[in-house]
Amino acid sequence: GVVDRVFSNAISPQLCELVLESLEIRDVCSKLDINFNHYLDLILHFFSKFVSDSSVSNGMLEVFFKILNRYMLPAVVETSKNDSSDSSSDEEMQVEKVSFNFDCLEQLFVKCANGNTYQNTSYLAYLLIVKFNKSVIQTSPLRWLSFNPHFMRWSWQHVISQRASNSLNTGPTLSISRMSEGKGLSNKDYQQIVPAITVFCSLFYEHLRSSHDGDIISNALMFNVSELQKMCATCRDISVYLTKMDLIAIQPESAPGLRSAFTSRHISVPGSLAELDSRLVLAARDWVSCWSALTGLTRELYKRDTRLDIVDTRNEWLVSSNLQNITRDTVGVFIDPIAVPNLSLNTVKELSLLRRIPFIVPFSERVSIFHLILEEDAQQVRGGHAGWSQSGTVKATIRREFLYEDAFAQLNESVAPNLKQRLTVQLVNYSGLDEAGVDGGGLFREFLTSFLKEAFNPNRGFFAETDGRLHPNPTARHLYPDFQKHFFFIGRLLGKAVYEKLLVDIPLASYFLEKLLGGHADINHLRSLEPDLYRNILSLRTFSDSDLRAMCLYFTVSDSVLGDTKTIELKPGGSAIQVTRSNLIEYIHLMADYWLNRKIRVAFRNFAEGFYSVVPVEWLDMFSYSEFQSLLSGSETDIDIADLKENTVYQGRYSENHPTIVLFWQVVDEMTPEQHRKLLAFVTSTDRTPLLGFKSLLPLFAIHSAGEEDRLPTASTCMNLLKLPEFSDKETLKKRLTYVIESEAGFELS
Numbered sequence: 001g002v003v004d005r006v007f008s009n010a011i012s013p014q015l016c017e018l019v020l021e022s023l024e025i026r027d028v029c030s031k032l033d034i035n036f037n038h039y040l041d042l043i044l045h046f047f048s049k050f051v052s053d054s055s056v057s058n059g060m061l062e063v064f065f066k067i068l069n070r071y072m073l074p075a076v077v078e079t080s081k082n083d084s085s086d087s088s089s090d091e092e093m094q095v096e097k098v099s100f101n102f103d104c105l106e107q108l109f110v111k112c113a114n115g116n117t118y119q120n121t122s123y124l125a126y127l128l129i130v131k132f133n134k135s136v137i138q139t140s141p142l143r144w145l146s147f148n149p150h151f152m153r154w155s156w157q158h159v160i161s162q163r164a165s166n167s168l169n170t171g172p173t174l175s176i177s178r179m180s181e182g183k184g185l186s187n188k189d190y191q192q193i194v195p196a197i198t199v200f201c202s203l204f205y206e207h208l209r210s211s212h213d214g215d216i217i218s219n220a221l222m223f224n225v226s227e228l229q230k231m232c233a234t235c236r237d238i239s240v241y242l243t244k245m246d247l248i249a250i251q252p253e254s255a256p257g258l259r260s261a262f263t264s265r266h267i268s269v270p271g272s273l274a275e276l277d278s279r280l281v282l283a284a285r286d287w288v289s290c291w292s293a294l295t296g297l298t299r300e301l302y303k304r305d306t307r308l309d310i311v312d313t314r315n316e317w318l319v320s321s322n323l324q325n326i327t328r329d330t331v332g333v334f335i336d337p338i339a340v341p342n343l344s345l346n347t348v349k350e351l352s353l354l355r356r357i358p359f360i361v362p363f364s365e366r367v368s369i370f371h372l373i374l375e376e377d378a379q380q381v382r383g384g385h386a387g388w389s390q391s392g393t394v395k396a397t398i399r400r401e402f403l404y405e406d407a408f409a410q411l412n413e414s415v416a417p418n419l420k421q422r423l424t425v426q427l428v429n430y431s432g433l434d435e436a437g438v439d440g441g442g443l444f445r446e447f448l449t450s451f452l453k454e455a456f457n458p459n460r461g462f463f464a465e466t467d468g469r470l471h472p473n474p475t476a477r478h479l480y481p482d483f484q485k486h487f488f489f490i491g492r493l494l495g496k497a498v499y500e501k502l503l504v505d506i507p508l509a510s511y512f513l514e515k516l517l518g519g520h521a522d523i524n525h526l527r528s529l530e531p532d533l534y535r536n537i538l539s540l541r542t543f544s545d546s547d548l549r550a551m552c553l554y555f556t557v558s559d560s561v562l563g564d565t566k567t568i569e570l571k572p573g574g575s576a577i578q579v580t581r582s583n584l585i586e587y588i589h590l591m592a593d594y595w596l597n598r599k600i601r602v603a604f605r606n607f608a609e610g611f612y613s614v615v616p617v618e619w620l621d622m623f624s625y626s627e628f629q630s631l632l633s634g635s636e637t638d639i640d641i642a643d644l645k646e647n648t649v650y651q652g653r654y655s656e657n658h659p660t661i662v663l664f665w666q667v668v669d670e671m672t673p674e675q676h677r678k679l680l681a682f683v684t685s686t687d688r689t690p691l692l693g694f695k696s697l698l699p700l701f702a703i704h705s706a707g708e709e710d711r712l713p714t715a716s717t718c719m720n721l722l723k724l725p726e727f728s729d730k731e732t733l734k735k736r737l738t739y740v741i742e743s744e745a746g747f748e749l750s
Helices: 002-007 013-022 025-031 036-051 058-071 073-082 087-114 118-138 140-146 149-160 175-180 187-209 213-217 225-244 256-263 284-308 345-356 363-381 400-410 442-455 483-499 510-516 523-528 531-542 545-551 584-596 598-612 625-633 641-646 659-669 673-684 730-743
Strands: 393-399 422-428 463-466 469-472 556-561 564-569 649-651 702-705 714-716 721-724
Touching: 118 140, 118 149, 118 187, 118 284, 140 149, 140 187, 149 187, 175 187, 175 225, 187 284, 213 284, 225 284, 225 345, 284 345, 363 625, 393 400, 400 442, 400 483, 422 442, 442 483, 469 510, 469 598, 483 598, 483 625, 510 523, 510 598, 510 625, 523 531, 523 584, 531 584, 584 598, 641 659, 659 702, 659 730, 673 721, 673 730
Parallel strands: 393 422, 649 702, 702 721
Antiparallel strands: 463 469, 556 564, 714 721
């Protein structure tokens, strides 16, 4: 009777809710001996008719959702618990019942969407997303919506075509345009646009994560490249707008929950947040869900752009951010959020930008902020001495002949628990004699550079190489019984290099970098590991169902380790599940997951734990995987000699116009790019250009007069100092300088 009156619009949402809340449906079903699951089928049938009615208001849809939430979704859990009498079949029974209930909901979405009542469908999806957060998107009903091209295209148009209220008679009339330009909307407008943004961004993010890069290149996606370009710009602008709005980045003391949500690495919204402002109808949870979905999609679009160049240039992502409030006094929030309790409003906004959409800030600015974090942490660890002081020093004596073995024995976690402390090294040459030189930082840099080259050398067995890029070797676990300790140790030392801003020439595979940043390696990264498998597995998408069945593929993978081939199931019972058109996408993603994640899970986990013990993953959130590679190795371009010359200082008798200095730069200009790297390594112990140019090299590159020309040039790497004799002719200077940089004799030369 209530349902009939709802359909005839003879009952208000409030009265409908009141009547249905007073009914104990389960008790009624029990007394009348009605099967509760059959009742759910019946009520969903009525609700599908109800939601398909385009005249039904949002208020009534909210009532419907409350009923759905009370009587159907909790029943998924309760019925599985009540009926679990046989432990051997519990799991199978629970999965069947969850699938049953969500299948009903999916049928509801299918009927509504096919009936073109997209607005009701969208709002119901919004209520589900806000109630259950992102987890509900993985369920079949919303996942089905995310792959419905008609609904998704309508959903995007619904976002970009909404008009602002007539009362806002200045500026653009479209809501999305006003937000892009930083102009406000009325409460009524926000109530319309926020659900629309939340639904589209949540669903399209899920769609993108399940799509392959090739779909975008071939325009097989539901949006073509031109449309994606506009989407990138719009999502970027609205993300900045929402982040900078006072109603989100409010004073910390006003809503501690929101402050935590917008400055922490992962979005986590407390369940009992108050509304941001009494004038706003939308609650905090609505705003955070919208902001999280929008920035999440913006990040995913940027990731695709880094691989596919969707937009014309990377600079198109940049926004005039002007991060004035992130200084040495505030970067402590990255190290210990509790230690900086009174962040200003503008600081919270800027932190939010860095956490969620860092790519709108130029790379050089983010590197500077990252270096501030490192320096602040080093000061705290070393008792106020961020530089190369003697405070808290870890010492090691390393034989060049057994460089890896000695380092592993003397610098493992049990001997040196905190590698953030200063590390000094005494190197021993191949003759067993201590090498000359006191470690003021240069010896350490040379040791660490040499160690990492040795540790990542494929011949040692810990890492393998594909197309010149390194990644964990799955066979290492069979070569080294204690392989976990070695991967942890190598991770620590690479973290130490990053912590000390030491650039090392270690090219890592993109999937490995993505995982190290806390991301997920998927099918799009498989080509960086197994290019042939990547091409072959994607070619399966062109096969018909009969062709796939004829291939007799199952959810298994054959893997060979040291000559021993094993068949491994990609999912429980996979050996009995044949690959068909209906489950092909799942098979492709599970196959990629095996090679990229499962096969190296233990090795990677230990490597990452070692790395994070020195450089926490939270500090790296502001970089993409390609930028992270630059952070490790610097620019892959040739050394800019003009920049080096401009930032060189002269000591002793030398000046910029001294005859020997004039000859020196003439010789350097004639060197090959490889010789330039060797010269830089000879003087600074690293052959990589500083990320922010030679102006950021500390101390600056220096040349000191070293007396008569009957000597060879030498260097003090801890001071980045070249000791150059006063050569009077160009040929002698060229011959002797070339000799010392090609000899690679380290400190023995001095």
